[in-house]
Amino acid sequence: MLDFLKELPKVELHAHLNGSLSISTLRDLGEKVYGENTEEFLELCARFIKFDRNSKLEECFEKFAFVHELTSTEKGLRYATEFAIRDFAQDNVQYVELRTTPKANSHYTRREYLHYVVESIRSAQTKYPKIMVKLLASINRAEPVAVAEETVSLALEFAKTDGDIVVGIDLSGNPARGKFSDFIPALRSAREQGLKLAIHCAEIENPSEIKEMLAFGMSRCGHGTYLSKDDLTHMKRHNIPVECCLTSNVKSGTVSSYEEHHLKQLMEAEAPKVLCTDDSGVFDTTLSMEFHLATQTFGLNRSQCIELTKEAVHHSFASSEEKQKMLIKLEEFLKRNP
Numbered sequence: 434m435l436d437f438l439k440e441l442p443k444v445e446l447h448a449h450l451n452g453s454l455s456i457s458t459l460r461d462l463g464e465k466v467y468g469e470n471t472e473e474f475l476e477l478c479a480r481f482i483k484f485d486r487n488s489k490l491e492e493c494f495e496k497f498a499f500v501h502e503l504t505s506t507e508k509g510l511r512y513a514t515e516f517a518i519r520d521f522a523q524d525n526v527q528y529v530e531l532r533t534t535p536k537a538n539s540h541y542t543r544r545e546y547l548h549y550v551v552e553s554i555r556s557a558q559t560k561y562p563k564i565m566v567k568l569l570a571s572i573n574r575a576e577p578v579a580v581a582e583e584t585v586s587l588a589l590e591f592a593k594t595d596g597d598i599v600v601g602i603d604l605s606g607n608p609a610r611g612k613f614s615d616f617i618p619a620l621r622s623a624r625e626q627g628l629k630l631a632i633h634c635a636e637i638e639n640p641s642e643i644k645e646m647l648a649f650g651m652s653r654c655g656h657g658t659y660l661s662k663d664d665l666t667h668m669k670r671h672n673i674p675v676e677c678c679l680t681s682n683v684k685s686g687t688v689s690s691y692e693e694h695h696l697k698q699l700m701e702a703e704a705p706k707v708l709c710t711d712d713s714g715v716f717d718t719t720l721s722m723e724f725h726l727a728t729q730t731f732g733l734n735r736s737q738c739i740e741l742t743k744e745a746v747h748h749s750f751a752s753s754e755e756k757q758k759m760l761i762k763l764e765e766f767l768k769r770n771p
């Protein structure tokens with residue numbers, strides 16, 4: 434089964450750029466940024482030794498600190514983008530929507546940040562032609578609304594010149610911080626001007642915010658852990674898929690075990706859903722492994738995995754021609770694996 438899943442031309446719709454860098458990829462990145470045999474690089478490698486598959490959650494998040502450091506320059510950011518795409522391509526992901534919060538520091542502005550990421554996506558597409566890549570600009574809800582407004586206006590600006598790559602806005606960040614209603618004007622303006630919205634929703638128990646988010650609407654819902662039965666009916670009626678990230682939810686503790694993951698309720702309710710990794714590097718997983726977990730935990734068979742992939746094609750922010758291309762790749766795969 435795992436071989437079948439590894440070969441399956443998968444579709445990844447919920448992947449944070451920084452979180453998608455594994456320890457071995459961070460090592461590759463460190464080598465590029467600091468240079469081989471430099472003191473900084475050797476020091477970085479020494480700090481990596483303690484991480485393994487059973488790393489505790491705090492250690493998982495410690496990895497973010499390295500990412501922050503390694504992507505704080507133009508060179509680091511460009512390589513980080515390329516390596517994230519390389520890793521998805523190696524897992525036979527045929528389409529990925531990366532999301533990232535445009536950042537500003539002494540090396541780049543938010544506009545330059547987006548520019549480097551978009552350019553790096555373009556060059557990675559030439560290097561890894563089998564994978565199609567799109568970008569969502571993330572709003573971090575823990576940051577001020579003014580930053581969200583800037584992110585939306587930059588995304589709209591890039592959508593004019595690089596509309597084949599920049600397709601939407603993501604709302605993410607610590608769900609206990611920030612008020613959703615404060616971000617509504619920025620999100621509405623993005624949507625009215627053609628950007629798609631993927632919103633982290635119902636990650637924690639907060640029924641009034643969930644209601645507000647569902648009333649506002651979204652193209653896709655990130656996590657949806659605390660959606661009620663009525664909410665699921667709403668998702669089904671409005672054809673809004675929940676982006677399910679099994680390992681991320683269990684490792685970060687919002688879901689107590691794989692068996693209790695809400696993917697089960699979504700399948701029973703026949704509500705729209707897609708399987709995603711969230712932060713494959715932080716949580717040490719791949720999309721193939723997430724599918725494998727779903728087959729092992731919920732008994733999904735091969736054709737259900739194909740159907741889930743078709744659902745992901747349908748809910749992606751790709752153009753209809755691009756969706757057609759993805760479905761053809763799936764058909765070709767099915768011919769080879771009847």
Ligand SMILES: [Zn+2]
Pocket residue numbers: 447449605633655711
């Ligand atoms: Zn996420």
